[in-house]
Amino acid sequence: MPDNVPARLVVLVSGAGTNLQALLDACEDPAYGAKVVAVGADREGIEGLARAERAGVPTFVRKVGDFTSREHWDHTLTDTVAAFEPDVVVLAGFMKLVGADFLGRFENKVVNTHPALCPSFPGVSGPADALEYGVKVTGATLFVVDAGVDTGVIIAQAVVPVEDADDVESLHERIKVAEREMLVENVGRMAREGISVTGRRVRFGS
Ligand SMILES: Nc1nc2c(c(=O)[nH]1)N[C@@H](CN(C=O)c1ccc(C(=O)N[C@@H](CCC(=O)O)C(=O)O)cc1)CN2
Numbered sequence: 001m002p003d004n005v006p007a008r009l010v011v012l013v014s015g016a017g018t019n020l021q022a023l024l025d026a027c028e029d030p031a032y033g034a035k036v037v038a039v040g041a042d043r044e045g046i047e048g049l050a051r052a053e054r055a056g057v058p059t060f061v062r063k064v065g066d067f068t069s070r071e072h073w074d075h076t077l078t079d080t081v082a083a084f085e086p087d088v089v090v091l092a093g094f095m096k097l098v099g100a101d102f103l104g105r106f107e108n109k110v111v112n113t114h115p116a117l118c119p120s121f122p123g124v125s126g127p128a129d130a131l132e133y134g135v136k137v138t139g140a141t142l143f144v145v146d147a148g149v150d151t152g153v154i155i156a157q158a159v160v161p162v163e164d165a166d167d168v169e170s171l172h173e174r175i176k177v178a179e180r181e182m183l184v185e186n187v188g189r190m191a192r193e194g195i196s197v198t199g200r201r202v203r204f205g206s
């Protein structure tokens with residue numbers, strides 16, 4: 001990406017959008033090197049979309065149930081995101097698996113933040129699964145999305161302790177504080193430096 005042109009981020013969300021908000025806030029600084037050009041969701045009425053609207057960022061919703069097949073949804077989502085010409089697509093609490101069309105169109109450009117230390121505790125209940133297992137540390141992982149569930153090559157991880165008094169909510173909140181910092185720092189580096197992927201090793205710089 002050229003030095004003086006901010007990288008174009010499309011962010012997909014399904015819920016509260018606190019990770020999106022952290023990115024929107026970081027993008028206020030021109031030195032960050034990125035701007036959020038669109039926010040998409042798989043459902044209406046969520047705070048993540050409201051955050052985008054308040055920031056003046058275009059939004060779109062593509063619901064799986066409105067399409068004749070999962071493949072049709074994936075294809076339409078791909079076309080919609082592509083129209084915004086993203087340099088990086090950030091899945092930030094996006095609770096849908098993206099498919100072959102999407103991953104083929106944005107190869108090595110789609111990243112997801114997951115609230116556990118991959119490869120442990122993949123899926124939709126990372127904090128609950130970590131608590132149930134009894135691990136003493138957990139955290140968050142930023143990775144390049146592939147066709148599996150939370151199996152992509154790892155860009156960054158942040159570690160947090162599990163406290164004796166934790167329930168799922170308190171643990172997830174502690175993870176989310178570390179997750180937002182990790183996301184902002186590493187998406188910024190991707191925007192400014194790019195990444196190169198060799199096998200499962202990811203390095204900044206192209
Ligand atoms: N191809 C990929 N897509 C996504 C990944 C990924 O690793 N590969 N990560 C997810 C986020 N994720 C957890 O980290 C995750 C999200 C959703 C699901 C899931 O089974 N979703 C169901 C619907 C559930 C719902 O709507 O609440 C579905 O997709 O039908 C598993 C893991 C982002 N996408």
Ligand SMILES: NCC(=O)N[C@@H]1O[C@H](COP(=O)([O-])[O-])[C@@H](O)[C@H]1O
Nearest residue numbers: 015016017018019093113114115123
């Ligand atoms: N499997 C996906 C998953 O669990 N994603 C998690 O949902 C939260 C969304 O928070 P936010 O909407 O406030 O950014 C984040 O902790 C994210 O990692």
